[in-house]
Amino acid sequence: MSAVSEVDAVTTVPEASDLDGPTRAPSADNHDSEKRIERRSSDDNASMSKGKEDGGAHDGEHAHLSFPDGGLRAWLVALGVGCGIMATFGFVNAWGVFQAFYEETMLPDTSPSTIAWIGSVQYALVFIPGLIFGRLFDMGYFKGPLFVASSLLVASTFLVAQCTQFWQLILCQGLAVGFTSGAIFGPMMGILPHWFHKKLGIAYGLTATGSSLGGTLFPIAVRNLISQVGFPWTMRIVGFILVFLLGICNLTVDRRLPPKPRSGPFINLRAFKTPSYAVYSASAFTSFLGLYTVLTYIDVSAAAAGITENFSFYLLPIANAGSLIGRVLGGICADRFGPLNVITPATFVAGIMTYAWPYSGSVGGYVIVAILYGMSSGVYASLVASPIVHMGERWDVGTRVGMSFTLLALGALAGPPISGAIYDATGNYRAVGFYAGSTVELAVVLLLISRHFVLKGKFWGRC
Incomplete structure (x- = not known):
């Protein structure tokens, strides 16, 4: 989610203090140099603005950066992002089938509005952790948090298989699955701009289908598996599916650009x-x-x-x-x-x-x-x-x-x-x-x- 800020940080025009070299006493020559640098920075900023408005190939913001915009490595990254989205947001989008099963079978004496809190907590936590993990991504921390969150998401899914009461489900499926999904989903949004520029829209459109595929396939799988092997083994099988999807994600997805050199506040009111x-x-x-x-x-x-x-x-x-x-x-x-x-x-x-x-x-x-x-x-x-x-x-x-x-x-x-x-x-x-x-x-x-x-x-x- 914070990829644009990261690209900006990489492409920012250096300040005068960075270009002047070692500190020295002010002089007329140095004063003229600073003026030239200011004029050049203004020209660069104007070029960036014009490039953004025109949307042409000479986008000043990315003038001295090259992007693969395709090729095996870049599309493998896109595949990994799609698998990560399918395992997180796609899985969470299947909540409706769990709502129906809990109402009809597991928690028949619990009101629908109470059961709905499990799914609501999931939905909310897919977005909230991005404020934290997006900043970690900006700082260059990605592979480690991704692996830890992936492992905890699989473990949480296996724990859901053991749940029989509402409070257990709100902890395991609502909080644990929701938070770990958000810890993966948030940084996933920042990866593609490392590898794509001109084809970024296509890359985002294709990887976003992971959410729809997960929301389509997971309910069908869960519904049919429950009738055949029961709820506990259904969730274990879902856990193994997540191992497969997140395994591809962890193996293929990686940063390409350097981390953001300066970090701003987490909240900018x-x-x-x-x-x-x-x-x-x-x-x-x-x-x-x-x-x-x-x-x-x-x-x-x-x-x-x-x-x-x-x-x-x-x-x-x-x-x-x-x-x-x-x-x-x-x-x-x-x-x-x-x-x-x-x-x-x-x-x-x-x-x-x-x-x-x-x-x-x-x-x-x-x-x-x-x-x-x-x-x-x-x-x-x-x-x-x-x-x-x-x-x-x-x-x-x-x-x-x-x-x-x-x-x-x-x-x-x-x-x-x-x-x-x-x-x-x-x-x-x-x-x-x-x-x-x-x-x-x-x-x-x-x-x-x-x-x-x-x-x-x-x-x-x-x-």
């Missing part, structure tokens, strides 16, 4: 003085209050509406398969039109589908909602960090992404339990859909306001 960033961060929090409600409850609500359990279970994999399409297409469109111009209408569609979800009624209705919701929410999830790059100084982009993701995580933490509490109080999912859809559409309003600030009042523009 001054960034919120930038109106576009402050409003965008508020929209991220608001959207996640309702964005994962459909993924959490779509299969349970379909079963309650009379759809057979054998089919309603597949609605979650269908939604995640739709998100795979959305992530790829969203990345392609963002390169052309700008990420904020892409995620705003996509989020609007996700809100409409959230309103429509409780009224689906039939198999065909639920399938259509699952596909359209999966595609639109997938666009948002894959591009949520991109607009932040242009909402402040480039040197602290990692810190700003970390702060926004922390606010986003708080929304993800509270959203599904609030939805579950609304269902407990009303006994139907229509009120749940109205609450979740309204939070998503409120986020769209905030996105439009943020876009207004980014474009400085203009209606049209790439952002």
